Amino acid sequence: MIELENVSYGYGSGELLTEMSLKLAPGSFHFLTGPSGAGKTTFLKLLYAELMPSAGQVTAFGNDVRSMARDDIALLRRRVGVVHQDCQFLDHLSLAENVALPLTVADREIDTRELVELLGWVGLKAQMDSLPPALSGGERQRAALARAVIMAPDVILADEPTGNVDWEMSLKLLTLLVELNRMGKTIVIATHDMNLIRSAKAQVAARVLRIKGRRLHLAGADL
Numbered sequence: 001m002i003e004l005e006n007v008s009y010g011y012g013s014g015e016l017l018t019e020m021s022l023k024l025a026p027g028s029f030h031f032l033t034g035p036s037g038a039g040k041t042t043f044l045k046l047l048y049a050e051l052m053p054s055a056g057q058v059t060a061f062g063n064d065v066r067s068m069a070r071d072d073i074a075l076l077r078r079r080v081g082v083v084h085q086d087c088q089f090l091d092h093l094s095l096a097e098n099v100a101l102p103l104t105v106a107d108r109e110i111d112t113r114e115l116v117e118l119l120g121w122v123g124l125k126a127q128m129d130s131l132p133p134a135l136s137g138g139e140r141q142r143a144a145l146a147r148a149v150i151m152a153p154d155v156i157l158a159d160e161p162t163g164n165v166d167w168e169m170s171l172k173l174l175t176l177l178v179e180l181n182r183m184g185k186t187i188v189i190a191t192h193d194m195n196l197i198r199s200a201k202a203q204v205a206a207r208v209l210r211i212k213g214r215r216l217h218l219a220g221a222d223l
């Protein structure tokens with residue numbers, strides 16, 4: 001689905017990520033870990049063509065991202081749902097409107113029954129008319145996940161989805177991501193939380209990637 005071949009990236013003169021290769025197979029489940037500042041968010045941005053590699057090649061759904069026209073990139077973004085680390089919302093729109101925003105932006109019709117069903121799935125039906133400032137951290141994370149899946153993407157990238165929530169909520173979010181994976185979605189989760197990775201490994205065949213010394217390593221069973 002998405003493939004990196006000897007990909008390097010740097011923001012300034014030096015390299016942050018060096019010669020990274022990875023094949024994201026359909027239906028696979030990956031964790032991405034590594035120290036703060038190692039480049040996890042940057043790596044995710046390379047996967048959804050928010051950033052272009054400085055060297056090497058990123059292929060998404062069979063196309064080299066560098067040769068993609070703007071429309072192709074827009075299509076790619078519909079096939080890849082992203083849960084951003086800071087999960088920002090438009091504060092003057094209700095939670096339901098925020099979750100449906102990708103449909104509105106793509107000029108697609110909103111099926112209210114499906115939207116309510118999706119909000120029910122993340123446990124936010126009762127809060128659908130609330131404004132984002134009234135939501136808790138866990139509610140925001142679940143709303144961000146609902147927004148990331150509303151376009152029925154093939155791949156879901158989640159950047160520290162459990163960064164600001166307690167353990168119980170982390171497990172709830174993990175359950176949702178595992179359910180999505182069982183429905184056939186390809187999942188990548190960037191996280192520092194080793195306990196979350198251990199819990200996931202009891203439920204799915206997850207591979208753990210670690211960014212260390214600018215390179216991507218496949219972590220062993222030492223977790």
Ligand SMILES: Nc1ncnc2c1ncn2[C@@H]1O[C@H](COP(=O)(O)OP(=O)(O)OP(=O)(O)O)[C@@H](O)[C@H]1O
Nearest residue numbers: 011012016034035036037038039040041042043085
């Ligand atoms: N737009 C940018 N311009 C310049 N430097 C950047 C930019 N974005 C990130 N960086 C730098 O690149 C490095 C990696 O950042 P990145 O956010 O990818 O790391 P991370 O592993 O996700 O960190 P964390 O776990 O703290 O979220 C950091 O040193 C960061 O300051």
